[in-house]
Amino acid sequence: MPDELLPSREYIEDFRRAGHATVDWIAEYLANIREYPVLPRVSPGDLMDALPASAPDSGEAYDAILRDFEAVVLPAVTHWNHPGFLAYFGCTGSTPAVLGEMLSAALNTNGLHWKTSPAIAELERVTLDWFRQWMGLPDDYFGIIYDTASVSSMHAVAAAREMADPEARTNGCLPNLVLYTSEQSHSSIEKAAITLGIGQRNVRKISVDDQFRMRPELLRQAIIQDISSGRKPFCVVATVGTTSTTSIDPVSEIADIANAYNMWLHIDAAYAGSAAVCPEYQWILKGAERAHSIVVNPHKWLFTPVDLSAFYTRYPDILRRAFSLVPEYLRPQEDPRAINYMDYGVPLGRRFRSLKFWFVLRYFGRTGMQKLLRSHIELAKEFAGWVDEHPDFERVAPVPFSVVCFRYKGSDEDNRAIIERVNESGRVFLSHTALNGQFVLRIAIGNLGTTAKDVREAWALIQQAAADRVQVSERS
Amino acid sequence: MPDELLPSREYIEDFRRAGHATVDWIAEYLANIREYPVLPRVSPGDLMDALPASAPDSGEAYDAILRDFEAVVLPAVTHWNHPGFLAYFGCTGSTPAVLGEMLSAALNTNGLHWKTSPAIAELERVTLDWFRQWMGLPDDYFGIIYDTASVSSMHAVAAAREMADPEARTNGCLPNLVLYTSEQSHSSIEKAAITLGIGQRNVRKISVDDQFRMRPELLRQAIIQDISSGRKPFCVVATVGTTSTTSIDPVSEIADIANAYNMWLHIDAAYAGSAAVCPEYQWILKGAERAHSIVVNPHKWLFTPVDLSAFYTRYPDILRRAFSLVPEYLRPQEDPRAINYMDYGVPLGRRFRSLKFWFVLRYFGRTGMQKLLRSHIELAKEFAGWVDEHPDFERVAPVPFSVVCFRYKGSDEDNRAIIERVNESGRVFLSHTALNGQFVLRIAIGNLGTTAKDVREAWALIQQAAADRVQVSERS
Numbered sequence: 001m002p003d004e005l006l007p008s009r010e011y012i013e014d015f016r017r018a019g020h021a022t023v024d025w026i027a028e029y030l031a032n033i034r035e036y037p038v039l040p041r042v043s044p045g046d047l048m049d050a051l052p053a054s055a056p057d058s059g060e061a062y063d064a065i066l067r068d069f070e071a072v073v074l075p076a077v078t079h080w081n082h083p084g085f086l087a088y089f090g091c092t093g094s095t096p097a098v099l100g101e102m103l104s105a106a107l108n109t110n111g112l113h114w115k116t117s118p119a120i121a122e123l124e125r126v127t128l129d130w131f132r133q134w135m136g137l138p139d140d141y142f143g144i145i146y147d148t149a150s151v152s153s154m155h156a157v158a159a160a161r162e163m164a165d166p167e168a169r170t171n172g173c174l175p176n177l178v179l180y181t182s183e184q185s186h187s188s189i190e191k192a193a194i195t196l197g198i199g200q201r202n203v204r205k206i207s208v209d210d211q212f213r214m215r216p217e218l219l220r221q222a223i224i225q226d227i228s229s230g231r232k233p234f235c236v237v238a239t240v241g242t243t244s245t246t247s248i249d250p251v252s253e254i255a256d257i258a259n260a261y262n263m264w265l266h267i268d269a270a271y272a273g274s275a276a277v278c279p280e281y282q283w284i285l286k287g288a289e290r291a292h293s294i295v296v297n298p299h300k301w302l303f304t305p306v307d308l309s310a311f312y313t314r315y316p317d318i319l320r321r322a323f324s325l326v327p328e329y330l331r332p333q334e335d336p337r338a339i340n341y342m343d344y345g346v347p348l349g350r351r352f353r354s355l356k357f358w359f360v361l362r363y364f365g366r367t368g369m370q371k372l373l374r375s376h377i378e379l380a381k382e383f384a385g386w387v388d389e390h391p392d393f394e395r396v397a398p399v400p401f402s403v404v405c406f407r408y409k410g411s412d413e414d415n416r417a418i419i420e421r422v423n424e425s426g427r428v429f430l431s432h433t434a435l436n437g438q439f440v441l442r443i444a445i446g447n448l449g450t451t452a453k454d455v456r457e458a459w460a461l462i463q464q465a466a467a468d469r470v471q472v473s474e475r476s
Numbered sequence: 477m478p479d480e481l482l483p484s485r486e487y488i489e490d491f492r493r494a495g496h497a498t499v500d501w502i503a504e505y506l507a508n509i510r511e512y513p514v515l516p517r518v519s520p521g522d523l524m525d526a527l528p529a530s531a532p533d534s535g536e537a538y539d540a541i542l543r544d545f546e547a548v549v550l551p552a553v554t555h556w557n558h559p560g561f562l563a564y565f566g567c568t569g570s571t572p573a574v575l576g577e578m579l580s581a582a583l584n585t586n587g588l589h590w591k592t593s594p595a596i597a598e599l600e601r602v603t604l605d606w607f608r609q610w611m612g613l614p615d616d617y618f619g620i621i622y623d624t625a626s627v628s629s630m631h632a633v634a635a636a637r638e639m640a641d642p643e644a645r646t647n648g649c650l651p652n653l654v655l656y657t658s659e660q661s662h663s664s665i666e667k668a669a670i671t672l673g674i675g676q677r678n679v680r681k682i683s684v685d686d687q688f689r690m691r692p693e694l695l696r697q698a699i700i701q702d703i704s705s706g707r708k709p710f711c712v713v714a715t716v717g718t719t720s721t722t723s724i725d726p727v728s729e730i731a732d733i734a735n736a737y738n739m740w741l742h743i744d745a746a747y748a749g750s751a752a753v754c755p756e757y758q759w760i761l762k763g764a765e766r767a768h769s770i771v772v773n774p775h776k777w778l779f780t781p782v783d784l785s786a787f788y789t790r791y792p793d794i795l796r797r798a799f800s801l802v803p804e805y806l807r808p809q810e811d812p813r814a815i816n817y818m819d820y821g822v823p824l825g826r827r828f829r830s831l832k833f834w835f836v837l838r839y840f841g842r843t844g845m846q847k848l849l850r851s852h853i854e855l856a857k858e859f860a861g862w863v864d865e866h867p868d869f870e871r872v873a874p875v876p877f878s879v880v881c882f883r884y885k886g887s888d889e890d891n892r893a894i895i896e897r898v899n900e901s902g903r904v905f906l907s908h909t910a911l912n913g914q915f916v917l918r919i920a921i922g923n924l925g926t927t928a929k930d931v932r933e934a935w936a937l938i939q940q941a942a943a944d945r946v947q948v949s950e951r952s
Contacts, residue, residue: 012507015571019499026582027492044814047598055606059841076595081584093584095491099498105577106502108557108569108781119552122523130531148825173649173673187801197649197673305584306827325663338520349624351782365535
């Protein structure tokens with residue numbers, strides 16, 4: 001066995017060459033992104049069939065790997081970084097974040113506790129505090145990064161369980177805890193209740209008003225009824241920017257109720273919270289000063305690639321009480337400024353996620369970020385105007401942010417056919433939802449590169465698909 | 477608002493320049509890694525104090541960000557990529573993985589379900605199947621990537637809960653479920669029980685033998701006793717490569733018991749499972765063919781940066797039943813090859829993690845990987861020999877893999893002083909554990925760059941620190 005197997009000079013220079021080639025590849029990819037179809041033209045199994053059944057016995061050269069990346073992997077990629085990606089919530093792997101991820105992978109430092117990487121522990125606090133200030137959230141909010149909003153919200157509900165029953169971690173979950181959220185809330189809230197042992201039957205989905213916002217009076221009624229049946233209401237999840245329509249629950253009124261019944265209030269602002277970076281949108285988080293936790297995903301609308309979910313709580317001690325479990329081999333030093341993030345959740349290993357976020361926050365700055373967010377909201381309002389003016393289309397929800405829900409005034413089948421036709425073009429990718437029992441089209445603007453041109457093109461494709469559909473119907 | 481705000485040519489070329497500079501920086505960092513102290517010489521708060529209290533209003537240039545990265549962030553990094561990193565479990569951000577992460581961040585594709593990125597869904601299946609074959613695991617094991625072993629094991633225990641009580645997701649967690657694991661198992665198992673609503677008091681920590689392996693006869697006794705008290709044993713977690721000593725639970729005997737009582741058997745092989753890439757180590761997974769799930773972390777010993785935990789289960793349908801929020805009767809007639817990984821766990825968003833793993837598997841190949849793993853095991857055995865031969869030191873556990881547990885034949889205080897002195901050198905970083913009530917030193921070899929030179933240096937530093945300690949004691 002040679003003393004210096006790796007890293008040898010050859011290993012380093014091999015990386016340097018391939019690294020430069022990869023940077024150039026990324027630059028060309030981003031410069032020519034509109035030439036790719038947003039949705040890949042592959043069938044299930046194509047990629048699996050194109051790769052060998054087993055890994056190679058001998059190591060391969062970068063040239064071969066990168067060639068296969070382009071020939072086999074890339075054709076199966078859905079291009080979330082395409083400016084025509086208008087589905088779900090738009091998001092972006094911006095270039096400063098790519099640099100951050102390169103460095104993070106090269107350092108491979110791991111933040112189990114403070115000492116295992118002070119940089120991870122402290123840059124996470126710095127970036128989340130910067131972001132908190134941008135959104136105008138109170139300074140008693142303590143930030144922590146999880147991978148996804150689903151995992152963030154699960155931790156919020158776990159902290160709520162701990163607040164309601166400090167014996168939960170020892171004795172298991174009480175059978176009578178009840179969680180409240182709106183019927184428009186994200187499925188991750190129900191999934192949190194499943195995971196934590198609360199059970200789906202203990203989740204109350206409160207009805208919404210005609211603008212898809214939770215109705216506080218129904219929330220209060222449900223709580224009173226559950227208490228009178230001997231159950232224990234312990235948590236309310238309000239949403240700022242629901243997944244279908246981006247509707248905004250009345251957080252202040254919900255906070256009144258949550259506080260009155262001593263319940264944990266979690267705000268799911270995974271998508272829309274970022275809008276509060278613009279002062280004229282900070283009203284959306286009004287009531288957060290009386291909430292217990294909030295989640296906002298920079299990997300949605302803040303030009304940060306997946307995964308980076310920013311979770312904030314005003315009660316970090318309760319979260320830590322719920323999860324801390326320190327064995328001797330991990331016992332760290334005690335210093336109040338040396339935060340050990342492993343005490344605040346399920347994962348022990350911790351990537352250096354804040355590094356890419358720090359790059360993004362500094363590269364764009366507050367005003368650059370505001371300009372981008374406002375441009376997306378403007379584009380959505382413009383699109384909404386086109387829908388409103390068109391005799392054959394109707395808008396089916398308000399447009400508080402950068403998402404428009406609308407439909408062709410025809411059958412669900414018509415709308416299904418339209419979206420399929422539009423998505424087949426490869427130029428744009430829209431997704432759909434269901435509202436009031438109807439199939440609804442949805443355009444979501446959030447990619448760094450999306451411009452008026454892309455939105456106009458989407459609208460033209462939609463109108464064309466609708467016109468073609470009429471022709472087909474008339475002919476048949 | 478200009479039509480072409482971004483990506484403009486300027487944005488792309490700005491990235492290209494900074495990207496090339498960053499590749500060169502990484503190459504130099506890795507080439508000169510031994511010049512950095514493994515543990516950073518910072519105090520809690522240093523990094524936070526060195527950065528501005530708020531994010532910038534205007535965007536900044538890459539030069540300024542990269543300069544601060546070097547001046548402020550880097551000095552607070554614990555260098556897990558240093559060949560002298562001999563703490564916890566060694567791990568590596570190898571260069572093929574850095575390329576994979578660059579591309580993954582640039583594509584920013586997100587695998588919610590198959591269509592949102594066929595490449596994510598299918599490359600995950602390909603790479604985990606390749607890895608499964610390397611370890612000699614049966615082909616009925618279905619692979620899925622989670623971020624960390626803690627999260628993988630939590631999903632295993634959730635599937636176990638589902639198997640024991642298919643009503644759990646609806647009604648919440650039964651109060652009488654009992655989980656069994658050894659007193660040497662990782663804290664994440666107990667944390668899973670806390671999270672899932674099972675409760676710490678329903679975790680039985682079975683005693684170990686003098687080689688730190690779970691004692692199957694005590695497991696059986698505990699199960700029988702719990703059944704007779706009306707409790708429901710539902711899950712056993714065996715460990716192959718425990719965190720303190722890398723001991724190997726007798727999986728086959730444990731599988732006999734788990735199967736007899738219809739319990740889910742999960743194998744935590746987060747660290748040591750990778751050794752099975754070498755055929756002479758595949759015996760460690762004997763019994764896995766009768767287990768229900770297993771976790772192995774490529775981000776530990778397989779030269780893949782955090783995070784990438786490979787979870788395998790022979791019962792993916794049970795896992796899906798536990799977590800899918802699309803009721804089975806509504807599930808559309810789908811292509812069985814179009815896997816939707818979101819149905820198998822808590823997170824909905826999914827990074828393109830398999831890409832870096834695919835780069836790693838191909839770059840090293842099976843024989844390259846075997847050579848590295850064997851070299852680490854050889855180095856550990858050599859180190860163990862030095863300890864055994866030294867009159868003032870003693871080894872306190874067998875060395876089946878690449879970790880040696882040992883101590884100076886003195887007080888706990890002596891050993892504490894020795895490790896502190898050694899770690900202050902900046903040349904190596906060791907961690908400690910507790911065994912049989914004693915403070916124990918631990919050397920863990922697993923970094924790509926660790927050579928005989930590093931291990932010899934560690935041993936010299938340890939001996940020197942012990943000798944100095946004797947002098948100090950004699951003088952005082």
